[in-house]
Each structure stands twice: as structure tokens, then as C-alpha cells.
Amino acid sequence: MMTTPLAAPNIQERRNPKKRPCTEVNDLSPQHSDLDQQASMLLDDDTFPVHVRSVISLLMEDRKRLSSMLEKYRDLHDEVMFLKSEYASLRSTSLSQNNQVVTSHVNSVPESMSSPEPDAPSNEKNVRSYDEVERSRSIIVAGLPESSAEQASLKTALTLKNVHYLFMEFCSGAYYCAHGREETSKKDQVSE
Helix, strand or coil, X not given: CCCCCCCCHHHHHHHCCCCCCCCCCCCCCHHHHHHHHHHHHHHHCCCCCHHHHHHHHHHHHHHHHHHHHHHHHHHHHHHHHHHHHHHXXXXXXXXXXXXXXXXXXXXXXXXXXHCCCCCXXXXXXXXXXXXXXXXXXXXXXXXXXXXXXXXXXXXXXXHHHHHHHHHHHHHHHHHHHHHHHHHHHHHHHHHC
């Protein structure tokens, strides 16, 4: 039987290094205040070289800056959490108000427009009646096709395209009406 020798003890210790215990940054335990006291005693002790005291001083200043940044971070975090909760409540209020507006529009539709097939489910009935209300509010322009898309975003895209087309037609006609006569009269003057 073969026996494999174990690794040397110093190698075994390297495999499983000891971890430092996790410290809470918010904790203002006696250890933290004790660290401040010990650092101030080291800074006051003249037996330590100047460069050691300056390093300790820089480390303590960095610690104070870090503490102030963490405090500001906590304040900002609290404010962000408050704003998120306020946003959520405003959004839910807005959605509930929008639902009430849609419901009031649906309820105000004439009976002849809002009554689709008798066997349609109530949700489908509300959607159809809302679509009828929107259709009754729409403007029909001769020569422009009506959208048959089911999605509201596609209907909106077609509407914007049509509005752009109408605007361009109107602008070119208005330009001709305003400037076309002047150009024709200038041409007539040149030909004379």
C-alpha cells in the first residue's frame, strides 16, 4: 500500500487562510472610538519617527473623509428611497385617476355606440366602447386612409405620418399663395 505524505504545515495553513471578521461600517462600537484614541496617542508620542506619525495622520484623515462620505451616501440613499416611494404612490394615483377617466368616458357613450354583440365578455365590451368613443372623436380627411391597425402605437404612427403630410402640403400651398403671385408678376415685368 502506498502512502502519500502530507504537505508541510506551513503549506496547509496557506490553503485555508484565516479571514478577517466582517465589520459593519455603521457600527460606532468602542473599538472605533478606541482606534481614534490609540491613533491620537501614537501621534502625540515623540518616540515614533515623523514619517510613521505622518502616515498615521494621513490614514486618520482618510478615515474621517470616508466617514463623512458614507454619511452623505446614507442621506442620499434615504432621499432616493423616499423619492421612489413617492413616485410609486403618485404613479398609482395617476393610474387610478386615468382608469376613472376612461370609465367615465365609457359610461358616457351613447347606448347605440357602446352595445356590440350581446355575447361579448364585459372587458371586450369596454374596450370596444372605448374604441368607439375614440373613433367618434377622430377627424376624417378626404384622401387619407384610415388606420386599420389594432395597436394604438401603430395608429399613432400613421396619424403622425398623415399630419406631417398635411402640414407639408399646407406649407407648400401657403408659400405659393404668398410668394407665387410676386414671382409671376416679376416674370411679367421682365418679359415686358
